[in-house]
Amino acid sequence: MTRIRKTTLSLGTIAVTLLATAVATPATATPPAHRGPAVVTTDNETPVLYDDEEGGNASGDDPAIWVHPEESRRSIVVVTAKEGGLRVYDLRSRELQALPATEAPRTDPARGRYNNVDIAYDVRLAGRTLDVAVVSDRYNDQLRFFAIDPAGSAARTPLVEVTAADQRFLFNPDRAAVDEEHTAYGLAVWQPRRGETYAVVTQEGTTALATVRIVEVGGKLGYTDIRKMVLPASFPLPDGSTWxxxxxxxxxxxxxxxxxxQRSGVLYAAQEDVGLWRLQLPLGSGGRPELVDRVTDFGIHDVYDEATEECVPVDPDAGGYGGTRLTADVEGVDIYYGPGATGYLIVSSQGDDTFAVYDLHGRNRPQGSFRVRGVRGADDINGSDGLAVTNRPVGGYRHGLLVTHDEPETGPDVDADRDATNFSYVSWGEIAAALNLKVDTRAGNDPRFR
Incomplete structure (x- = not known):
């Protein structure tokens, strides 16, 4: 059995100092020409998924883009559909493969619920090197691993599961605790150097983050070295109150x-009702986590109404200490790599159906925001959860590609009485033109392709 070292770190002792500073002064400067969101378009969207028994309880959540190393048209998009498993699409958004959320390979198995996905490149397994889709499984509080066929979209079965048996629960001591569902949730891959692959995982319903190292276990993939950090759940405000x-x-x-x-080891983490954080990996390695930007209603005191299951302001006329770009929930986060240390951070502002863009380096200066309008039969993007972006040319997207979740999916061919989701493809070139951003598609910008 793989020996697992577990370290738990807490930020409770530094939260007051950190956040008193964060809310007293705006975390980011407003751009000189601040204006409303730009509008970009999409005409390429995946088939609709329905979250009901007839639809296989498929609810889209998070995408990842796998870039073929030689023939970009063979690149694929892998998405999670929660209890509906995984879907694999080509660059024209055609479904190539549907993988059910099977039972995890464990002695106490449960059927999976796949929440988030990311891609690990050049992972060693059974004497060969392969690329892997890494998936968080909420119902089993663990990671699942799927080898990607090098043929990509030309493969008969692009993904095959390679998860080792009986991997340790990430956040819970036993199956009874797992069944409470405070389990593995958000996920990102971190590959600091060749031969080392880690995953960063968040926990549903808590402020905990964890990192694990991905390793070979008996000819399959598992993980070891679980390390945890707990970020703040409450925040001191300049008026002396605590939010x-x-x-x-x-x-x-x-x-x-x-x-x-991947170049600096900086983790960007979206705390859904708070804002966007930046912290250094490995967890606890030094430097205080910093709140890069805050949701618009940061600091407004609410109470939970059990009758409506909604939060309502204690004082409807009260002001807060929020930012201007992120409306809760803050959801998907990904990076468009530029040359050197440059690039852009793209963040989904689910509450107002927009996407905020920040500089990747320095103080993460905001560069504007955009929304996505559907054209030629595609619908507008609403309530985006996960997103993925690449600077690499893939198929007809010669300036790079953004893929984003859309909920609810609407349109004349969609059954409005069923919970419908899907994913849309957006040209990075159009986003760059709308916000006056740079386009640089060289492979060397992204360390995963060096």
Whole structure:
């Protein structure tokens, strides 16, 4: 059995100092020409998924883009559909493969619920090197691993599961605790150097983050070295009060969307009802986590109304200490790599159906925001959860590609009486033109392709 070292770190002792500074002064400067969101378009969207028994309880959540090393048209998009498993699409958004959320390979198995996905490149397994889709499984509080066929979209079965048996629960001591569902949630891959692959995982309903090292276990893939960190759940305000983000009873302000700058080891983590954080990996390695930007209602005191299951302001006329770009929930996060240390951080502002863009280096200066309008039969993007972006040319997307979740999916061919989701493809070139951003598609920008 693989020996696992577990380290738990807490930020409770530094939260007051850190956040008193964060809310007293804006975390990011407003751009000189601040204006409303730009509008970009999409005409390429995946088939609709329905979250009901007839649809296989498929609810889209998070995408990842696998870039073929030689023939970009063979690149694929892998998405999670929760209880509906995984879907694999080509660059024209045609479904290539549907993988059910099978039981995890364990002695106490449960059927899976796949929440988030990311891609690990050049992983060693059974004497060969392969690329892997890494998936968080909420119902089993663990990671699942799927080898990617090098043929990509030309393969008969692009993904095959290679998860080792009986991997340790990430956040819970036993199956009874796992069944409470405070389990593995958001996920990002971190590959600091060749031959080392880690995953960053968040926990549903808490403020905990964890990292694990991905390793070979008996000819399959598993993980070891679980390390944890707990970020703040309450925040001191300049008026002397303490703000507790309003949540359902028993729930803390959780994280989901995470992304790692592979060049610097900086983790960007979206705390859904709070804002966007930046911290250094490995966890606890030094430097205080910093709140890069805050949701618009940061600091507004709410109470939970059990009758409506909604949070309502204690004082409807009260002001807060929020930012201007992120409307809760803050969801998907990913990185478009530029040359050197440059690039852009893209963040889903689910509450107002927009996407915020920040510089990747320095103080993460905001570069504007955009929304996505559907054209030629595609619908507008609403309530985006996960997203993925690449600077690499893939198929007809010669300036790079953004893939984003859309909920609810609408349109004349969609059954409005069923919970419908899907994913849309957006040209990075159009986003760059709308916000005056740079386009640089060289492989060397992204350390995963060096």
């Amino acid at each position: 507790f983000p309003c949540e359902e009873p028993g729930i803390l302000p959780q994280f989901e969307g995470v992304a790692v700058d």
